[in-house]
Amino acid sequence: MKLDSKVPSGPIEKRWEKHKFDMKLVNPANKRKFKILVVGSGLAGGSAAATLAELGYDVHCFCVQDSPRRAHSIAAQGGINAAKNYQNDGDSVYRLFYDTVKGGDFRSRESNVYRLAQVSVNIIDQCVAQGVPFAREYGGLLANRSFGGAQVSRTFYARGQTGQQLLLGAYSGLNRMIDEGKVKMHTRTEMLDIVLVDGHARGIITRDLVTGDIKRWAADAVVLASGGYGNVFYLSTNAKNSNVTAAFRAYKRGAGFANPCFTQIHPTCIPVSGGFQSKLTLMSESLRNDGRVWVPRDKARATDPPRTIPEEERYYYLEERYPSFGNLVPRDVASRAAKKVCDDGYGVAMHEVDGQRNAVYLDFSAAIERDGRDAIADRYGNLFEMYERITGESPYETPMRIYPAVHYTMGGLWVDYNLMSNLPGLHVLGEANFSDHGANRLGASALMQGLADGYFVIPYTIGNYLATEHAGPVTESHPAFEAAESEVRTKTQKLLALSGTTPVDQFHRELGKIMWDYCGMARTAEGLNKALELIPALRERFWKEATVPGNADELNPWLEYAGRVADFMEYAEMMVRDALERDESCGGHFREEHQSEEGEAVRRDDEYAHASVWEYQGEGEKPKLHKEPMKFEYVKLTTRSYK
């Protein structure tokens, strides 16, 4: 596998400009002759499909939901970063770049991150022009907030529904192109394989989720924007349909998978309340701007009503341990600190799960006293309501109870500067790629990346591929399509033949527990090795004991789900392998063997300043590891400190 990052030379601030000039263009009259398949209609896929169609390409877009507007991006709450410096508080493209590289704990590619910071400003312009109703000040200008520990206010937001409003913006752009006949949208259609011809990605195989029809699609390039793989943990804040299938099947066809062990655990989620729990709900990070995190100093008082515990008996552990950042430390630091106090027995959850009360308080009483209930309601009203609906407790009256949960995946398919994987023609955008966030993503940067990739990067770079490397027409009758289709059919039949007695859901829960216990917030070689035994054993049971009802030629949600869980079962093993191989702590990857005396993560830059890229070697074979070294020419490698 060749990993050529194709990063342009020259000073970093000129690279993208230079690259745009150097890239070959497709003649406007020829664009409509190129067919591009976009898998995914979230921020990344939706914006890409709309923009590529505007340029004149013949675009087909696919999603598994009944409408492109329902992609998981819709659920993002807090906001989107952009280096506009509208607040005149010292922000700049360089500062956003710097913060992102440092926040990612020095495991991302500098040039990609710089470009991301550069185009961030265009995103906001684009969204406002589409009618996205961002929050505004009384004077009518756009409002900003500081988010996730950033020391400048660069986050744009639309109440607690920023993802929804941005996605509806991208959806409206997509609708415009559908209206003009330039995008053909295929809803409830799942991509089940990609098709390679002469090593190039030249099409996909899909299943129509309503009729069960399996179909071949030949094209000139494929764009994957299928989201993240957080649901490998079963319980996560991701939507239930989020999956690794599209990315994993591309991996099985030879695309490198980078840094699978880099997952983000979000510190402020509603705790698990029982074994029936089907998903976890995020409480926006913006809450940490006004909420104070604490647990009782006395373990014996964990179940006492929080308001009965006097001020001096409250342990504000973030404020004490990190005096300068306090409650606003980055996500990975906040999450581990919460785990630590709960592991030490200070947890305050309403329900005990596995003998522990996993929750800490997030308290708004000081903020309500300072700013008044109305001001707090204006800022967080919808989040407080959401919390109360789920837990039955009002955060105006009693502190919220929160605990970390799986939220985002920094790992993904390897891509070069052009967002193309090592398979020519296969481009990967948004959460599905690995490019910009290193080992830890800063709050409000995923929305930025998805839209940067879709609106402002792929429209340029795909043209270069089509003008230089792309090799002539291919049709659906090519034998490679025949072969891929027949594999998809066989796999479908194999799943439908499962006639045990255990619902697939149960295996997914068990897998999630293994991953959370051994490949979650804290990892050890011993635990990871154990997971490497447990996962194959679980997989074996799955193929013997699971049950999948119904038929192939009908709407069959259990068949869809079984296919995704089967992929997670294999994918999980690669993740664990990656976590085991990366014998250091960095960002969201915390190896207990590598921590300072105060329990902070210790990186090993001499050995691990690289992206680990895994190459598929066949069924049951250990994947092969490749490395792309990460060089830091601009941001000096330093230890992250938030003290």
Next chain:
Amino acid sequence: MKIKLNVWRQSGPKDSGGLKSYDIEVTEHMSFLEMFDVLNEQLLKNPSKHPEGPVAFDHDCREGICGMCSMVIDGVPHGPNKATTTCQLHMRSYKDGDEITVEPFRAKAFPVLRDLVVDRNSFDRIQQAGGYISVRTGAAPDANAIAIGKADADDAFDYAACIGCGACVAACPNASAMLFVGAKVSHLAKVPQGQVERNERVLRMVDTMDGEGFGGCTNHGECEASCPKAISLDAIAMLNSELARAAISSAK
């Protein structure tokens, strides 16, 4: 607690379907959809007793924002709680021994695909008929070039909060989509960027809405009452006035 569930079962678009009863044990902390997870587990584990198989239902985010869940609970889309989607409803709203009837969203323009799953692509087709501002990527002026008063921006947001679930249609005796269409038309009419295409937009969207087989509005107000995002009936008033405005200007 024990719940008796009467669930609409329909194996496919051509089947006529009917209600089937199930007894189920739940806890108050479960969400309404988690109750269906538990039910489906029961049905899956005992295929000989339940040849009809598990219940198909649409869901995704399970936190009230994607608009995918679509159940009519005891005759009310999204159930008894105000401004709450089905997925946000929790069993603490019920008590031991309750009997609950669950059916799909029903409307001519939302054909049932299976059990509780319906086809809402007609909503997308309405949005495709001009429910957008024609801006090409990269051609936008600086975001702060045009100030928008906070009041207008807040109003625009309130309308833009629609999740496209279709509860308004399912609640309406005429299966009218006026609230849904009004929400989009009002959102875009409230922002300066939306002015250029304002007239054409409302005419085309309403035309498509009629063509899809949605009914007219006769002021029942059921839509607002069951809307999980509390979109106000003002959206319908605004839709009517936008239509009148567009009609006058095209008559000129």
